[in-house]
Amino acid sequence: xxxxxxxxxxxxxLKFERALEExxxxxEFKVEGVHPANPSGNQSGDQKVVQLTTVYSRI
Amino acid sequence: xxxxxxxxxxxxxxxxRFLAGAxxxxxxxxxxxxxxxxxxxxxxxxDAELRARTGxxxxxxxxxxxxxxxxxxxxxxxxxxxxxxxxxxINTILDARSFNWTLMFMDLEHILPEVCASSASSLxxxxxxxx
Numbered sequence: 001x002x003x004x005x006x007x008x009x010x011x012x013x014l015k016f017e018r019a020l021e022e023x024x025x026x027x028e029f030k031v032e033g034v035h036p037a038n039p040s041g042n043q044s045g046d047q048k049v050v051q052l053t054t055v056y057s058r059i
Numbered sequence: 060x061x062x063x064x065x066x067x068x069x070x071x072x073x074x075x076r077f078l079a080g081a082x083x084x085x086x087x088x089x090x091x092x093x094x095x096x097x098x099x100x101x102x103x104x105x106d107a108e109l110r111a112r113t114g115x116x117x118x119x120x121x122x123x124x125x126x127x128x129x130x131x132x133x134x135x136x137x138x139x140x141x142x143x144x145x146x147x148x149i150n151t152i153l154d155a156r157s158f159n160w161t162l163m164f165m166d167l168e169h170i171l172p173e174v175c176a177s178s179a180s181s182l183x184x185x186x187x188x189x190x
Contacts, residue, residue: 005171016171024165058162
């Protein structure tokens, strides 16, 4: 899967990445890039957008 | 009256040792000949089998090659190629629809912290191992 996740701060980003690391369903995640969130149309107050790829598997 | 006379003009020579040696050599040579003959026979037999197998495999290869060319020609036809493209397109749609997005988002929701829970902005699928 290719995910783009908006985060409000660095702490949230780290928290999310740690949760992704510990997750059984999402494995082999790799951060492809981080860029600032687009101010127009950003209602949730995201500071930046993290783009990552991960393998989602469910048995 | 009995008189014993030796009328031989040459001295008596015995050839026993020579005959024994020659006989032994002949026996050894014969055994060696038989052994080598058997070895040559086996080698020729193996070689013949190998050649037969090689020939058979070559024939099979030629047959498969002809089949491959025939299939390539068949799949190279314009209507078949279009059908193939269409099948690939339909397969991608079927594949995408068979993926359980709801379950995936539920799993994602569990690991997404609240501070970024609302911001999963886009998602595109690269591969599917859920099946």
